[in-house]
Amino acid sequence: MASGKMILYWGSGSAPCWRPMLVLAEKGLSDKCTSKRLEFSKGQHKGTDILAINPRGQLPAFQDGDVVVNESGAICMYLEEKYSDDSNRLLPQNVNERAEVYQRMFETSNIISNVQEPIVRYRYRTKTEDLDHGYLKEKTVKAKEELDRWNTILKGKDYLCGGKFTMADVFFYPYLALFVRSGAKLADQPELERYYETVSKRPSVQATWPPHWKEGPGPGTLSDL
Amino acid sequence: MASGKMILYWGSGSAPCWRPMLVLAEKGLSDKCTSKRLEFSKGQHKGTDILAINPRGQLPAFQDGDVVVNESGAICMYLEEKYSDDSNRLLPQNVNERAEVYQRMFETSNIISNVQEPIVRYRYRTKTEDLDHGYLKEKTVKAKEELDRWNTILKGKDYLCGGKFTMADVFFYPYLALFVRSGAKLADQPELERYYETVSKRPSVQATWPPHWKEGPGPGTLSDL
Structure with missing residues (x-):
């Protein structure tokens, strides 16, 4: 092949x-x-x-x-x-359904700009004594809003675009897992938490789980989420 | 249609x-x-x-x-x-050629993270007296490196992926035009400058040129580039 x-x-x-x-x-x-x-x-x-x-x-x-x-x-x-063949497509063949998958794929850039860059990356590259806590507090509010949006998108759905795992999930889930690894509790986002649990059990996810995550806990940079 | x-x-x-x-x-x-x-x-x-x-x-x-x-x-x-029909495709039908277009489409996220966010957006949202000039100097070096990369990509090519205007150009050009509007001179990136001049004359670009840009000059936030 x-x-x-x-x-x-x-x-x-x-x-x-x-x-x-x-x-x-x-x-x-x-x-x-x-x-x-x-x-x-x-x-x-x-x-x-x-x-x-x-x-x-x-x-x-x-x-x-x-x-x-x-x-x-x-x-x-x-x-x-x-x-791809008919057994393993991650993009629907119907153009309108595919548009929804593209929407969520490209929309994941928002979790990078609202959660990953301003908190995870910022805390990674800044010495503890240099952290601007006012900035972090403000960014944490925005990060929560961002997770809330995805929680809303997931209401009544197994995966981001309905009943099937698609390319939207491929784009989105690794960041969600990184956020959970970094201490995000998802207590205020029950749909997102359920989704995280479901996708985490998927054989493809289990088989590709980051090896070093198995060795010890994460950094806790998102423990306020 | x-x-x-x-x-x-x-x-x-x-x-x-x-x-x-x-x-x-x-x-x-x-x-x-x-x-x-x-x-x-x-x-x-x-x-x-x-x-x-x-x-x-x-x-x-x-x-x-x-x-x-x-x-x-x-x-x-x-x-x-x-x-799309055969006269107006922006993605090649050959899967390997299409991969190159996808590469450049997704690669444009780097001009956003290396030029647009750290300089254009930063200067837009920060009062002149609060600007951190050390930060700006450092980001300007990275922004130049970013433009240099695209200059290299464009060597010997009319458009980002060869002789045809593709979706890669659709994703990339509006940011390049925004940078030029913001004062970037492209003096050190001759291939990029040539590309800017060529694409700017395209009927689709002329017909959709931002109306308010015709009314007066830009903000000069990238005049160090």
């Missing part, structure tokens, strides 16, 4: 890296793709082998024969279009 | 709003879509008509009969998949 030698370079705990791993697992392609885990802490994502295919020195980086694709969303779309 | 009553709500000078307008123009659909220009400065994007279809109160907001799509990328994908 594969068109060439498939290689995915990834780092443990990176939400963007987790996305194509989920697509590969959902399609039964994990064994056909060489998986190369790199260590961000050792700067391996800036190595010459990565820079040769991804000048940004970022993961995921992906190659399938002569085709190089690096952006997580683009890798997912490529895998979907190249390797 | 249209499946229902098409309406696009947009604001002048918003790069996300410009994207679906470009797709409509490229496909000769502009006349089939009711265009409602709203004023951000008057808070019209938070009006009840917008909130009814987009709970985020953001533009663009779009409706085609019963189909509601709001995220700019999702609207573009919907229009492409619903209304």
Whole structure:
């Protein structure tokens, strides 16, 4: 089924890296793709082998024969279009239904700009004594509003776009799992909590769970959520 | 050709709003879509008509009969998949060529995180006397690196993915035009400058040029680029 030698370079705990791993697992392609885990802490994502295919020195980086694709969303779309059959599609064939999936896929950029960047990344890159607590308080309010929106979207639905796991879930879930790992309790977002529990049990998710998350607890940067 | 009553709500000078307008123009659909220009400065994007279809109160907001799509990328994908014929496709039919277009589409998120957010948006929301010039200097270096990357991508190509205007250009160009409007001179990025001049002359771009940009000069927030 594969068109060439498939290689995915990834780092443990990176939400963007987790996305194509989920697509590969959902399609039964994990064994056909060489998986190369790199260590961000050792700067391996800036190595010459990565820079040769991804000048940004970022993961995921992906190659399938002569085709190089690096952006997580683009890798997912490529895998979907190249390797789907009727048993494993992550995008509906009906154009109107597919529009809803695209809506949620692109809408995940809001959880990055409202939760990931202003709190998780900010706390990661700032020394404890330099933290601006006024800023954090303000951003925490916005982050809660963001999670509330997704809670509303999930009302009455198993997955983001209805009864089926789709590419929208592939884009969204890795960040949700990262937020829970970072201490978010989802106590005020029961639909989101239920969704988290359901998707977390999925075989593709279990098979691709970030290895280093199994070794110890997360950093607690979202414990106010 | 249209499946229902098409309406696009947009604001002048918003790069996300410009994207679906470009797709409509490229496909000769502009006349089939009711265009409602709203004023951000008057808070019209938070009006009840917008909130009814987009709970985020953001533009663009779009409706085609019963189909509601709001995220700019999702609207573009919907229009492409619903209304393309052999004369006006913005995504190549070959899956490997399409992967390159997806790569550049998703890669535009980097110009938002490296140029738009840290400089244009930061200067817009910060009082002149509160500006952190050390921060701005550091971000300006990263912004230049970002523009350099796109300059490299464009070497020997008319458009981002080769000889044809594609969805990658739809995603990228409105931000580039916003940067030039904001004072970026592109003196160190000759390929990007050439590309800017070429795409700016395109009939679809001319027909959708932000109306208020014709009334006076931009804010100069990127004059160090």
